[in-house]
Amino acid sequence: MVRRRxxxxxxxxxxxxxxxxxxxxxxxxxxxxxxxxxxGEVFRCVTRKKLPRTVCxxxxxxxxxxxxxxVIIDVxxxxxxxxxxxxxxxxxxxxxxxDQIVIVIATRPSFEYGMLDRYLVAAELIGATxxxxxxxxxxxxxxxxxxxxxxxxxxxxxxxALVFTSTRTTDGLKDLHRHLKSHTSILVGLSGxxxxxxxxxxxxxxxxRTGSLSRVTGLGRHTTTATTLYHLPDGxxxxxxxxxxxxxxxxxxxETIASGFPEFSPYLGQCRFHNxxxxxxxxxxxxxxxxKGLISERRLESYHELLESMDSR
Ligand SMILES: Nc1nc2c(ncn2[C@@H]2O[C@H](COP(=O)(O)OP(=O)(O)OP(=O)(O)O)[C@@H](O)[C@H]2O)c(=O)[nH]1
Ligand SMILES: [Mg+2]
Ligand SMILES: [Zn+2]
Numbered sequence: 511m512v513r514r515r516x517x518x519x520x521x522x523x524x525x526x527x528x529x530x531x532x533x534x535x536x537x538x539x540x541x542x543x544x545x546x547x548x549x550g551e552v553f554r555c556v557t558r559k560k561l562p563r564t565v566c567x568x569x570x571x572x573x574x575x576x577x578x579x580x581v582i583i584d585v586x587x588x589x590x591x592x593x594x595x596x597x598x599x600x601x602x603x604x605x606x607x608x609d610q611i612v613i614v615i616a617t618r619p620s621f622e623y624g625m626l627d628r629y630l631v632a633a634e635l636i637g638a639t640x641x642x643x644x645x646x647x648x649x650x651x652x653x654x655x656x657x658x659x660x661x662x663x664x665x666x667x668x669x670x671a672l673v674f675t676s677t678r679t680t681d682g683l684k685d686l687h688r689h690l691k692s693h694t695s696i697l698v699g700l701s702g703x704x705x706x707x708x709x710x711x712x713x714x715x716x717x718x719r720t721g722s723l724s725r726v727t728g729l730g731r732h733t734t735t736a737t738t739l740y741h742l743p744d745g746x747x748x749x750x751x752x753x754x755x756x757x758x759x760x761x762x763x764x765e766t767i768a769s770g771f772p773e774f775s776p777y778l779g780q781c782r783f784h785n786x787x788x789x790x791x792x793x794x795x796x797x798x799x800x801x802k803g804l805i806s807e808r809r810l811e812s813y814h815e816l817l818e819s820m821d822s823r
Contacts, residue, residue, distance in 0.1 A: 530571030530583045535564045535606075537738040543582060545572055557582040565591075566737040566749055567606040567694065590636045592696060593760050599823075601760055605696050605737055605749050610639045612690075614699035614708065616646040617654070621700065627812035628759050629698060630670065631770030635762065641671050641689055643697075645704040648676040664806045668772055677707040687712060687742070694747045696737075701753025706734050709750045713740055718750070759816060761823055767816050768796075773805050774813075787817060 533545040536552065543564045545555045555572055557564055562585055564570060571584040588606040596602045611633040615621035626642070633640035642665055644658065655674070666672050671689060675682035686708070689695075697705040710718045718740075737751040759767075764787060768774050774788070774796050782793025788810075790797075799805045 530573050532586075533570050533572050533582075534739070535566055535568040535570060537566055537736050538564050539736045543568075543570075545570060545580065545582065553578060553580045555580040555582050557585075561585055563603075565603045565606050566739050566751075567608055567696075567747075569607065590638055592632065592636060592638075592698075594754070595758050595760060604751055605739075608638055608694045608696045608749060610641060610690075610693040610695035612641045612643055612695050612697045614643045614645050614697055614703045614705050616644065616700075616703040617649055617658070618646060619700050619702050621703075623808060624812050624815055625700075625757050626665075627809065628757050628816065630665075631767065631816065632757070632759055634770040634772065635766065639693070641673065641695070643682075643686060643708070644672070644674045645708060646676060646678075647674040647681050648678045650674075664809065675708065677704055677711040680711065683708075683711055690742055690746050690748055692745045694739075694749070696749040696751055698751055698757070699753060701733060701755065703753065705753065706732070706750050709740060709748055712742065712748065716740060758819070761820060764817055764820055767813065767820065770816075771809060771813055773809065774799075777805075789814065789817070 531547060533547050533553070533555075536544040536546050538544070541556055543555050543557060545553050547553065553572070553574060558581055561582065564582060564585055568588065569586040570582045571586065572580045572582045574580040590608055591606050592604045592608060592611070593601045594604055611629065613626060613629045615626060630640050642662065644662070647655065650658065659674075662672055673682050673685050673689065675686055677683075690712070697708060699705060706718055710716075734750055734752045737749060739747050739749045741747055768778060768788065777795035777799050780795035781788065781791065783791055786794050786796075788794050788796035796805065796810070800807055800810045
């Protein structure tokens, strides 16, 4: 009896699966997701109860119930998910199915190397390629640009790509575009570094969905409030996300943090203690490497800060 009921339920679900069509969530706000069908038409959809909340980049099965609206009946498995803890330390997904994280920094508002490192670790841990973009390059004179270039050289030495851009002078935009082709990338970083301006500069024809989805702050600036996906003309998707005041890494086991620092990998397993945390233990191969200048002291410091932040949770 019980079994038959289960079978009936499964076959109803199968039916729904068969009648639903695949779609891509471009943005999500309140109860509504903007779902794009295979032809590029966009529908306002609600999500069936009991399903997880959809996020930008989700692939879903959905049914149209009138020319512009529909219902999401299933959320397909996510390949990757970028999450960030909210004010109450609850994990909130930001976007799904991305393969590249574009960390946008600028000198105004100025950035902090610790945050850059936390974003890089996040990218490493979810298996996304990080790209570092220094926007507002027009604000840098030759000397400060060279200095910044030199300080960021440590990241290039680790194999991370670095691009200087300006939406004012269009400096570096071609180079950025080249990196974005055939990837699903998300722009992350502090509020006001110019993420939406970069999207607008790359997609001059598109009206960047800020209007109704954004609010004008007291400063008269448009701050992005909904994570939104845009298609690039010659392949690839670009996701604009709301700026943050800080980025905290989600809780991970302390052993995992070291794997977010690629330059540690030759030394992992070489320490005297197998459970070495690379803090002040004797015979630590990671600290030895830092003393010899093979690992940047500042990166090691970021690692220590991350360990402490996990301990204090
Ligand atoms: N000088 C200069 N200003 C820029 C550049 N790009 C953007 N801006 C300015 O920076 C300010 C913030 O730009 P936005 O694109 O809204 O920044 P955002 O990162 O999207 O901000 P949030 O949506 O709050 O996260 C605006 O006043 C832009 O005009 C640039 O390359 N150079
Ligand atoms: Mg924005
Ligand atoms: Zn060690």
